[in-house]
Amino acid sequence: MATGSMYRVGVLGHGAIGSVVAEQLAAGTVHGAQLEGVILRRPQAGLEHEQLSWEAALERCDLVVECAGQQALRENAVCILASGVDLLASSMGALADPEFAAQVQAAGPGRLSSTAGAIGGLDLLGAAARMGGIDQVLVTTRKLPAILVQPWMDAQLRGELEQAAGPVEVFRGPAAAAAQDFPKSLNVAAAVALAVGDWDAVTARLIADPEAGLTEHRIEARGPAGEYSFSIKNHPSPRNPRTSGIVPWALLHSIRQAAAARR
Ligand SMILES: NC(=O)C1=CN([C@@H]2O[C@H](COP(=O)(O)OP(=O)(O)OC[C@H]3O[C@@H](n4cnc5c(N)ncnc54)[C@H](O)[C@@H]3O)[C@@H](O)[C@H]2O)C=CC1
Numbered sequence: 001m002a003t004g005s006m007y008r009v010g011v012l013g014h015g016a017i018g019s020v021v022a023e024q025l026a027a028g029t030v031h032g033a034q035l036e037g038v039i040l041r042r043p044q045a046g047l048e049h050e051q052l053s054w055e056a057a058l059e060r061c062d063l064v065v066e067c068a069g070q071q072a073l074r075e076n077a078v079c080i081l082a083s084g085v086d087l088l089a090s091s092m093g094a095l096a097d098p099e100f101a102a103q104v105q106a107a108g109p110g111r112l113s114s115t116a117g118a119i120g121g122l123d124l125l126g127a128a129a130r131m132g133g134i135d136q137v138l139v140t141t142r143k144l145p146a147i148l149v150q151p152w153m154d155a156q157l158r159g160e161l162e163q164a165a166g167p168v169e170v171f172r173g174p175a176a177a178a179a180q181d182f183p184k185s186l187n188v189a190a191a192v193a194l195a196v197g198d199w200d201a202v203t204a205r206l207i208a209d210p211e212a213g214l215t216e217h218r219i220e221a222r223g224p225a226g227e228y229s230f231s232i233k234n235h236p237s238p239r240n241p242r243t244s245g246i247v248p249w250a251l252l253h254s255i256r257q258a259a260a261a262r263r
Pocket residue numbers: 012013014015016017018039040041067068069070071072075090091092115116117118119183184185187188191239240242243244247
């Protein structure tokens with residue numbers, strides 16, 4: 001992109017996150033950035049934004065913002081980066097697969113970044129990790145039971161979730177397994193692991209709670225730099241109760257920063 005020109009953004013996916021990102025970019029609310037178009041799996045009638053083929057997107061965009069899920073990130077990341085287009089990911093849990101992470105790391109000249117998404121405190125955790133390492137991080141997520149049902153669950157676990165009258169611990173384990181077992185709900189655990197640069201330091205805990213009207217993420221960390229505790233409670237997206245409503249706005253914040261850095 002030439003100095004002073006607009007940062008041209010393609011939005012991959014047009015669900016709860018992508019529709020807000022595309023709408024705001026099209027409305028011109030992100031200074032220095034513009035919507036080049038949306039990239040969909042199949043053409044959609046009546047959509048107000050230009051629908052880009054992959055060929056057009058890689059030719060015309062400076063940045064692709066992935067808002068389409070871990071599988072879509074896996075399928076498209078290397079090609080995007082190899083075309084010299086930057087990539088801002090929402091579904092960074094895909095990077096829990098070391099083979100995919102290595103492929104992405106080797107790809108370029110486009111650059112990969114990921115959003116803070118539904119959480120915060122990543123700068124501080126990254127600084128603490130750099131200062132002396134992080135001994136342990138626990139990320140506890142609390143969401144409504146019905147949205148946590150997964151295709152791999154057996155009938156008993158599904159039943160427990162569907163009929164939960166109180167909080168049920170559905171998962172406790174390494175961040176990488178969390179992001180893989182709950183690909184639409186625990187990218188946040190991956191975001192923390194990436195921030196501290198250590199997948200093994202991060203344990204994720206997932207609580208299905210019928211009282212969780214707000215989605216909660218509690219991050220507790222300790223190490224030589226200090227002890228940290230963040231509690232985040234987000235209203236879910238009205239369009240997708242699995243996703244916190246703040247997530248597209250975190251992406252828009254990152255796009256604004258990236259556009260400003262290029263000026
Ligand atoms: N980092 C974070 O804090 C968070 C990350 N996420 C990630 O963002 C993803 C999207 O979330 P939502 O917008 O709420 O989901 P959504 O289900 O509302 O929308 C996803 C859209 O992507 C489209 N899509 C799927 N595969 C595609 C492909 N290969 N090419 C083009 N479009 C494709 C779908 O048709 C759908 O319209 C989640 O699956 C999750 O991986 C979600 C919430 C928080």
